[in-house]
Amino acid sequence: MTALAEARDDAHRFWLLVLAGGLVTAIGLGAAHYMEVHGHIVTGMTNQVVWGLPHVFAIFMIVAASGVLNVASIGSVFGHTVYKKRAPLSGLLSLALLAGGLMVLMLDLGRPERVIVAATHYNFKSVFAWNVFLYSGMAAIVALYLWTLFERRMNRWSKPAGIAALVWRFVLTTGTGSIFGFLVARQSYQSALLAPLFIVLSFGWGLAVFLVVQSTMYAWNRITLPAEIQRRMARLLGVFIAASLYLVAVYHLTNLYFARQGAFEAFILFGRDGGGTFALLFWVGYVLVGSLAPLALLFKPKPDGSSLLVAAALVVLGAFAWLFVFIIGGQAFPLEIFPGHVVTSPFADGAVEHYVPRLPEWLLGFGGVGAAFVLTTVGVRVLDFLPQDDFAPAAKAAPATEGASS
Numbered sequence: 001m002t003a004l005a006e007a008r009d010d011a012h013r014f015w016l017l018v019l020a021g022g023l024v025t026a027i028g029l030g031a032a033h034y035m036e037v038h039g040h041i042v043t044g045m046t047n048q049v050v051w052g053l054p055h056v057f058a059i060f061m062i063v064a065a066s067g068v069l070n071v072a073s074i075g076s077v078f079g080h081t082v083y084k085k086r087a088p089l090s091g092l093l094s095l096a097l098l099a100g101g102l103m104v105l106m107l108d109l110g111r112p113e114r115v116i117v118a119a120t121h122y123n124f125k126s127v128f129a130w131n132v133f134l135y136s137g138m139a140a141i142v143a144l145y146l147w148t149l150f151e152r153r154m155n156r157w158s159k160p161a162g163i164a165a166l167v168w169r170f171v172l173t174t175g176t177g178s179i180f181g182f183l184v185a186r187q188s189y190q191s192a193l194l195a196p197l198f199i200v201l202s203f204g205w206g207l208a209v210f211l212v213v214q215s216t217m218y219a220w221n222r223i224t225l226p227a228e229i230q231r232r233m234a235r236l237l238g239v240f241i242a243a244s245l246y247l248v249a250v251y252h253l254t255n256l257y258f259a260r261q262g263a264f265e266a267f268i269l270f271g272r273d274g275g276g277t278f279a280l281l282f283w284v285g286y287v288l289v290g291s292l293a294p295l296a297l298l299f300k301p302k303p304d305g306s307s308l309l310v311a312a313a314l315v316v317l318g319a320f321a322w323l324f325v326f327i328i329g330g331q332a333f334p335l336e337i338f339p340g341h342v343v344t345s346p347f348a349d350g351a352v353e354h355y356v357p358r359l360p361e362w363l364l365g366f367g368g369v370g371a372a373f374v375l376t377t378v379g380v381r382v383l384d385f386l387p388q389d390d391f392a393p394a395a396k397a398a399p400a401t402e403g404a405s406s
Contacts, residue, residue, distance in 0.1 A: 014381055021374040028367010031360040032107035040110070044356045049331045053357035054108035056323045057365030060205065061101030061372060062135075063176060063198060064319075066169040067206020068093045069142070073169075076145075076162030082229055086214070087162070089385045091146045092376060093210060094169075098139060100372030104364055127178050134172045141165050150383065173199045180330075188264045188330040193254060197247045201319070204240035208315035211237065213376065215309045217386055225305055234308050238298040241315060245291045248322070264333050267352070268325060274352040278329040281321045290318010328355055 035042055045052040068090055075084030106112045122129045145161040148154040177198030180189040211233060218225055252269065255261040266272040271279035294311035297303065303311075332353045379385060 014377070017377050018374060021370045021377060024370030025367050025374060028104075028364050028370060029107075031363035031367065032112075035360050035364070036107075036110065036112075042358065043361050044358045045361075046353055046355065048353040049328060049355040051327055051331060052108070052355065053324070053328075053361040054104050054364045054368075055327055056320060057368050058101045058105040058108065059176065059327065060319055060323055061097045061104070061368060063173060063202045064205040064209050065094045065097035065101060065138070066173045066176075066199075067202030067204070068097065068210050069165055069169050070203050070206055071210050072145070073162060073166040076149075076158050077166055082232065085387045086210070087158075088146060088149050088383075089214065089217075089380075089387060090210060091142050091149070091165075092379045092383075092385050093213060094142050095139060096372040096375035096379070097209065098135065098142075099375060100368040100370075102135060103371050104368035107364060127175060127182050131172075131175050131179070134168075134175045138168055138172050141168050169202075170199060173202050180326075186330050187260070187336060188268075188333055191251060191254065193247070193251045197244075197251055200240070200247050201244050201322075204237065204244050204315055205319045207233070207237050207240060208312040208319075211308060211312040212316065214387070215305065215312075217380065221386065227302075227304075230305055230308055231303060234298045234303045234311070237308075237311065237315070238295055241291055241294055241298070245287070248286075260336070267333050268329050274354070275329065275333070278325045278332075282325045285321025286318045286325065289314055290321055291315075294318075331355075 043052060070090075071083050072087035072090035072094075074080050075082075075087045075090075106115055118129075118132060122132070124130070141161070141164050145158070145165050148158040148161045174195040177195040180186075181191055181194040183189050214225075252265060256265050263273075267275035268278050268282060271277075294314045297307045297311040297314075300307065332355055334351060334353075
């Protein structure tokens, strides 16, 4: 095949990807319009479960948008060359995931045209008002950071911009965790551990998304990542997964220590009183599939590219399982309004709410993913976001490194 034919074939594949992503996004927007016109009666949400599956998608993308910048921080702030070459792609993914997550979030909350009210009237006692500044500030800082990377005259400012992005993403993820930690209307959420827990979770989720995208880009360009870089990133992802699993365990053990949380933990962890679905998703979806299986793949003697990709994909699936348990399970469990007293009414007091997501919710969630996909695909095409590794020296150094480590 000639170079011209290869270029045409590559262009055709690019436009096919953009059209596919655009179609998914358009279907998601159509689903949001359908829910807006007919009301949330067409969804599985109820008066008790008001944050449904779209919120699972939105929170995952927003938290991953923060965590994916960890790759850029390791490179620009701490000076690791391997990661610094991946900083532009890291910044692009952060902006794309943040945009996709906010799209789902705004459309799922209803009345998206009233976002102008939230942007011009602030109640600074509300963590939701804080997030207006956190999200917009995040986008501005990451855009500035990318400018310092691409504009040669601004390269000397890349480290200060990287430090600003590092600090801001910590604050942003703290704010996301605090949304739940400060929510007094759901006793299952209230915990000071949620802010640091979300920060640590973001590390693993963001790196997993980055590795999936990087592997796809390398396969598209028929490039193989050097074995030494694969092992380094595999170890880093493994450390993040282990740290996340530890903090999740601490969070649940802390809840078990308090008598008032015992019934909720039994509901979530052991499936009592109708919590079987949540217990299955937690132990099988998050612990086994999303944590232990990736750790086994990542810490085997010689993890290869396929093992790294599978492990990253499993981490993403585990993230969705954990968020579903955390967000939906926390709402489905009945709220104890008057502790120590028995109060009854005809409005399902003390009853577990059963939630099953319906098609419009799935379509809206995937619409946000489609928007992030389109932004990433176009960004990679227009600008040079492919990590520029010196593959020849890296390939020669790998056997020597393996011999030294053995």
